[in-house]
Amino acid sequence: MKTAFSRKNLWEKMPDSLKRGVGSVLGAIPSQYLLGGQFRRNLAFIHESDRWSDDRIRDHQFQQLQRVLISAYQNTSYYHATFDSAGFHPNDFREPEDIRRLPTIDKNTVQGHLNEMCAVSPDRGGVDLVSTGGSSGQTLQFYIDAGRSAIEYAYLVAGWMRVGYRLELPQVILRGAIVNENRQGLRHFYDAVLRRHYYSNFHTSEEDIRRYLDHIATVGPCYFHGYPSSAVRLARFLEVHNEGAPANIRGVLCGSENVYPEDRALVEKAFGVRYYSWYGHSEKLVLASECEHTNDYHVHPTYGYFELLDECGDPVTEPGQVGEIVGTGFINTIVPFVRYRTGDHATYVGHGCKACGRRHPIVSGSVEGRFSSEVLVATDGSSISLTTFNVHDDTFENVVGYQFFQSAPGRAELRILPARSLSEGELAHILEGATRRLQGQIDVKIRVVDELQKTKRGKQLRVITELADAVEKGLETGRPELQNR
């Protein structure tokens, strides 16, 4: 894969042994300096723009959109043709809403026209080729500036700082990284630049979790950073063993998967700290973060131009209404994404947050809508969203994790990873609870397993499906159930 020569790429490619050596020196230098000048400027800019008025935000968005549209029109044959067809010229662009005169694009557009969408040659320096998987199995490839990470990371850090995170504090990470055993046989690696302790999310047996928690307890004040499912894995372990979390964990930062309210509650109870989440995607068009006071997502207005569109393509303006997240990015100067339909959906809350005062669009719900992984298909073809499967009773009391496997409509295997050996009666109780929640629409069989299947990036899906049309059905019908808050 093509990757540009940059500080981040260089660090990622460095052998672990060398990183350890370099790391011991780097550990003495404040993180904000190691992360570079661009990162520091971005972070200061985000903090400043967080307090901008509506007018100031509109001015900035207009200038950014104008820059993107001019580049798209002048430098790419794809946008030149589609702007002409729409009767749109960037010189006529007067206010942000004018962008609605342009057509939306989606993953298929980028897949089919990538070369015609490049504003500069992807062969030049400073360009990365990015490949995103997604649980639907449909991959997307596109080019993006190698310098994006310093921008994106500043936004993430600015969000985490709302709940007390500081760059000096280490993070303990349970996400998609491949982590080999160290000399003590522990799957742990320390990255001194980002002050991150990585553990393997692909190895989460009882013994593994015990060792991770024991190690975490030794690293001093820190933040846990993981997938929602990995935070739940730890929380369930603590619950089953009737233990508290290591007292040095100051907060839980979780992104990249759906956040279910009952999972948030479970983790906050087990860890005794705030659970903080955000929404983002590899295309780098929209980033939205919770604030100090609420669990609603505040869309960063300087990251990209955000639209929430209903099924007819009209803006969603009524609180409570669900729409698709459509973004025009400010970061990618190689391949402009203009009005890109993300396939993710969110519920509109309003404009501006009363609690924190930020004049940002506010949305809620499981905005990380990888619906294909969250839907079961009944015999009659109807799709059953697992958000309706939310469990508040004792059905999964002695279960560490579960996952459905479906290869035929109307039938599914419920794979469970038990916390301890379960009796026939306990298994029957789980089966009864699951069947009841699926309204008898799915004939469920239970199978006890040693491990749950994860994606290449270590995300744990709730449904593994072999139904070809489940993906499409999920996208078409999975939305309303996402209003789960």
Ligand SMILES: [Zn+2]
């Ligand atoms: Zn707020």
